[in-house]
Amino acid sequence: MPTRVPRRSMEDSDPIANAIAPPQNESPAAKEIRIQKERAAKQVSDAIDAELSREQASEKKRPKPVKILLLGQSESGKSTTLKNFQLLYEPKAFRAERASWRAIVQLNVVRSIHVILDAITRSQNPNERPPSARSSVSSSDSLRIDSELAHLKTRLSSLLDIEKRLLKRLSLPGSTEWEPTERPLASPRKRQSREIAVNSTVAWKGAFTKGRESFDSDHQVDWDDPEDPGILLHARSEDMKRLWAHPTVQAILEKQSIRLQELAGFFLDSLDEVTSLRYVPTDDHILRARLKTLGVSEHRMRLSDPNGGMSRDFRIFDVGGTRSLRAAWVPYFEDMDAIIFLAPISAFDQVLAEEPTVNRLADSYKLWTSIVSNKLLQSTNVILFLNKVDIMHAKLASGIRLSDFVDSYGRRPNDFDSASRYLKKQFNAILKQNSPVPRIFYCHLTNAIDTKSTKFVLAGIKDMLMRVHLQESHLIL
Numbered sequence: 001m002p003t004r005v006p007r008r009s010m011e012d013s014d015p016i017a018n019a020i021a022p023p024q025n026e027s028p029a030a031k032e033i034r035i036q037k038e039r040a041a042k043q044v045s046d047a048i049d050a051e052l053s054r055e056q057a058s059e060k061k062r063p064k065p066v067k068i069l070l071l072g073q074s075e076s077g078k079s080t081t082l083k084n085f086q087l088l089y090e091p092k093a094f095r096a097e098r099a100s101w102r103a104i105v106q107l108n109v110v111r112s113i114h115v116i117l118d119a120i121t122r123s124q125n126p127n128e129r130p131p132s133a134r135s136s137v138s139s140s141d142s143l144r145i146d147s148e149l150a151h152l153k154t155r156l157s158s159l160l161d162i163e164k165r166l167l168k169r170l171s172l173p174g175s176t177e178w179e180p181t182e183r184p185l186a187s188p189r190k191r192q193s194r195e196i197a198v199n200s201t202v203a204w205k206g207a208f209t210k211g212r213e214s215f216d217s218d219h220q221v222d223w224d225d226p227e228d229p230g231i232l233l234h235a236r237s238e239d240m241k242r243l244w245a246h247p248t249v250q251a252i253l254e255k256q257s258i259r260l261q262e263l264a265g266f267f268l269d270s271l272d273e274v275t276s277l278r279y280v281p282t283d284d285h286i287l288r289a290r291l292k293t294l295g296v297s298e299h300r301m302r303l304s305d306p307n308g309g310m311s312r313d314f315r316i317f318d319v320g321g322t323r324s325l326r327a328a329w330v331p332y333f334e335d336m337d338a339i340i341f342l343a344p345i346s347a348f349d350q351v352l353a354e355e356p357t358v359n360r361l362a363d364s365y366k367l368w369t370s371i372v373s374n375k376l377l378q379s380t381n382v383i384l385f386l387n388k389v390d391i392m393h394a395k396l397a398s399g400i401r402l403s404d405f406v407d408s409y410g411r412r413p414n415d416f417d418s419a420s421r422y423l424k425k426q427f428n429a430i431l432k433q434n435s436p437v438p439r440i441f442y443c444h445l446t447n448a449i450d451t452k453s454t455k456f457v458l459a460g461i462k463d464m465l466m467r468v469h470l471q472e473s474h475l476i477l
């Protein structure tokens with residue numbers, strides 16, 4: 001039997017009880033005041049408890065948030081779709097981040113210039129092969145680099161410094177992964193496949209917006225920031241324009257099959273704007289800015305339903321689409337109301353940056369198959385965005401043939417309508433064949449950098465999800 005320890009009075013043992021116990025020689029008047037105070041404090045405490053339980057009860061009554069997961073290969077347009085949601089439903093927060101996106105646009109500009117400088121170097125060294133899988137360079141591709149071009153190349157090399165400065169600021173511990181473009185020119189293929197990436201769970205944007213005193217109050221840009229590369233970019237603006245417009249450069253890019261206009265984060269046609277001294281990115285520029293995502297990030301917003309005047313909490317999850325990051329998607333499969341799957345149809349002639357033997361369209365088919373066949377997702381609405389239709393239009397119009405990359409396309413006409421109809425059918429067939437349960441095929445042709453058209457698509461999806469969600473919550477019949 002356990003021995004009984006004699007109980008000591010609380011006052012003896014408990015320092016807290018000792019501290020709050022009434023004074024030993026308390027007068028009757030002091031006692032009365034103390035009791036009144038205690039009663040008042042208890043009333044306040046009871047009121048707080050009641051309020052908390054009311055809140056908990058209404059929390060239980062409130063419909064669950066609508067959850068959307070954005071999926072698709074890297075560069076398919078997931079983060080751009082998220083930006084569209086934010087622009088539509090949280091415009092204030094979206095615009096407060098202009099200063100951060102300004103730095104990304106500047107980085108994107110510098111990166112494009114480096115792609116050109118590398119292409120020039122490669123054209124002088126025929127043994128180097130360009131990164132694109134469908135291009136090759138032979139010794140006959142060498143083009144004469146005149147002295148003007150050679151000078152431009154030397155002067156623009158100083159942009160490396162801007163890149164280093166910006167990346168240093170962006171690379172808060174654990175927030176980013178990057179590789180500067182200054183490594184020796186010996187491995188251009190590897191260099192182009194790497195780009196800056198941000199771990200979405202870390203507030204990288206804070207590096208450009210917090211703790212500064214000289215903010216432009218409208219745009220949150222610190223014009224007195226000594227680290228701001230805007231001045232150097234402005235000083236090199238004419239050189240950049242001349243480089244981009246140089247006929248030899250255009251010829252070199254064409255020979256190496258580098259279509260810069262189609263690369264993510266292309267701003268060379270807007271150099272006047274983006275290198276102006278007081279440049280602040282427009283909404284359009286923010287949507288076009290490219291920053292690769294690492295990890296998974298959750299974005300909360302409250303969306304209203306125009307029909308019932310009600311509002312719902314939405315949670316949108318953005319993930320990194322690079323192959324090595326896809327395993328991180330799975331824990332988010334449970335409990336999603338919808339998946340927006342992005343397939344960039346213009347990428348039919350491109351390969352994955354991380355796996356240069358894999359065609360991008362083939363990768364999208366494979367990913368789509370694995371998503372629609374997944375049992376965990378069988379009751380999740382799957383919405384397909386056949387994205388980058390603007391680039392698809394331009395590509396087909398420039399004479400690049402879909403049938404050269406997709407055998408089954410056969411002799412169908414190489415125009416946008418026929419091509420998009422065909423691809424839509426292919427994705428629909430995959431859904432029908434692989435879905436564990438019959439499902440509706442929701443599909444949109446999208447251009448995620450066009451806010452106007454995307455706005456209608458997203459509003460339609462929001463209304464549809466609200467309706468489905470309310471039906472499931474038995475709030476409407």
Ligand SMILES: Nc1nc2c(ncn2[C@@H]2O[C@H](COP(=O)(O)OP(=O)(O)OP(=O)(O)O)[C@@H](O)[C@H]2O)c(=O)[nH]1
Pocket residue numbers: 072073074075076077078079080081263264265266287288289290291292293294319320321322387388389390391446447448449450
């Ligand atoms: N022209 C054009 N560009 C687009 C479109 N959608 C996205 N982009 C651009 O393509 C690039 C890549 O888009 P992101 O949204 O960053 O791609 P992502 O799917 O988030 O890529 P990861 O984060 O690597 O998984 C960005 O520079 C976008 O501006 C489109 O419909 N048309």
Ligand SMILES: [Mg+2]
Pocket residue numbers: 078079080291292293318319320321
């Ligand atoms: Mg992304």
